Amino acid sequence: xxxxxxxxxxxxxxxxxxxxxxxxxxxxxxxxxxxxxxxxxxxxxxxxxxxxxxxxxxxxxxxxxxxxxxxxxxxxxxxxxxxxxxxxxxxxxxxxxxxxxxxxxxxxxxxxxxxxxxxxxxxxxxxxxxxxxxxxxxxxxxxxxxxxxxxxxxxxxxxxxxxxxxxxxxxxxxxxxxxxxxxxxxxxxxxxxxxxxxxxxxxxxxxxxxxxxxxxxxxxxxxxxxxxxxx
Amino acid sequence: xxxxxxxxxxxxxxxxxxxxxxxxxxxxxxxxxxxxxxxxxxxxxxxxxxxxxxxxxxxxxxxxxxxxxxxxxxxxxxxxxxxxxxxxxxxxxxxxxxxx
Numbered sequence: 001x002x003x004x005x006x007x008x009x010x011x012x013x014x015x016x017x018x019x020x021x022x023x024x025x026x027x028x029x030x031x032x033x034x035x036x037x038x039x040x041x042x043x044x045x046x047x048x049x050x051x052x053x054x055x056x057x058x059x060x061x062x063x064x065x066x067x068x069x070x071x072x073x074x075x076x077x078x079x080x081x082x083x084x085x086x087x088x089x090x091x092x093x094x095x096x097x098x099x100x101x102x103x104x105x106x107x108x109x110x111x112x113x114x115x116x117x118x119x120x121x122x123x124x125x126x127x128x129x130x131x132x133x134x135x136x137x138x139x140x141x142x143x144x145x146x147x148x149x150x151x152x153x154x155x156x157x158x159x160x161x162x163x164x165x166x167x168x169x170x171x172x173x174x175x176x177x178x179x180x181x182x183x184x185x186x187x188x189x190x191x192x193x194x195x196x197x198x199x200x201x202x203x204x205x206x207x208x209x210x211x212x213x214x215x216x217x218x219x220x221x222x223x224x225x226x227x228x229x230x231x
Numbered sequence: 232x233x234x235x236x237x238x239x240x241x242x243x244x245x246x247x248x249x250x251x252x253x254x255x256x257x258x259x260x261x262x263x264x265x266x267x268x269x270x271x272x273x274x275x276x277x278x279x280x281x282x283x284x285x286x287x288x289x290x291x292x293x294x295x296x297x298x299x300x301x302x303x304x305x306x307x308x309x310x311x312x313x314x315x316x317x318x319x320x321x322x323x324x325x326x327x328x329x330x331x
Contacts, residue, residue: 078243092251094256165283211274
């Protein structure tokens with residue numbers, strides 16, 4: 001596709017940015033129709049910058065819930081960021097201001113892109129590329145959506161909700177080359193799905209960390225880099 | 232929604248995001264912990280994919296979205312490029328919804 005950048009990671013970062021942007025439009029619309037001012041919508045997207053929790057928080061408010069409940073459900077959804085951040089810590093070094101900015105740009109997309117790279121340099125590059133691309137698209141789209149109001153359609157009609165799990169699945173591939181990686185993934189998915197009916201949203205994903213135990217049971221063999229780049 | 236709630240959500244989220252980069256950024260992990268941290272990405276990403284594919288609040292469902300992700304998974308197995316995987320998954324979900 002000639003209109004896309006040649007570098008595969010730049011291309012993936014751009015594709016994720018566009019997909020996130022479409023969600024950003026619908027976030028802006030939801031915020032506006034739920035009674036938030038333009039500046040409140042912008043404040044959420046720039047300062048919180050975690051899409052799922054923003055939708056959840058606005059949803060609670062729109063349903064007449066208390067602000068404290070909106071904050072709590074948003075934070076529960078974002079609990080996985082602590083685990084993603086720990087997994088990424090070895091490659092997110094540097095001086096304090098750089099690490100502070102890295103923390104803000106930590107989201108599912110930047111984490112997934114970075115954690116699936118073969119080595120640390122590529123991981124750092126993928127993290128910053130994706131974080132920047134998604135930040136710009138998400139915030140521009142929030143403004144556009146909030147200004148457009150209710151005149152935009154439902155993103156699920158174009159299947160956007162399938163785009164992210166499928167994209168993350170595509171990125172996950174190289175981590176499944178080793179037996180330990182496959183066992184971790186299988187156990188993580190199983191734990192998460194088992195918990196969905198019994199715990200509030202957000203808990204199943206952070207609990208998927210326990211899948212590591214399955215991977216640790218795998219016998220240590222002559223593994224390639226496939227368990228991750230962190231060395 | 233009040234600004235207090237927005238700022239509280241922002242501050243709390245930033246603390247969660249900061250755990251790794253701010254407390255442990257750039258540090259080498261002790262070997263035992265290192266092996267655990269190396270296995271976190273597949274566990275977490277697989278959990279994320281599973282919940283985003285089958286989760287609906289506190290219920291598990293099979294819907295247009297899961298159908299789309301299943302088609303996307305086939306594209307992954309066929310080693311399709313990233314953007315093709317995403318387009319196939321979206322088209323699958325949209326098509327399933329259009330037909331049902």
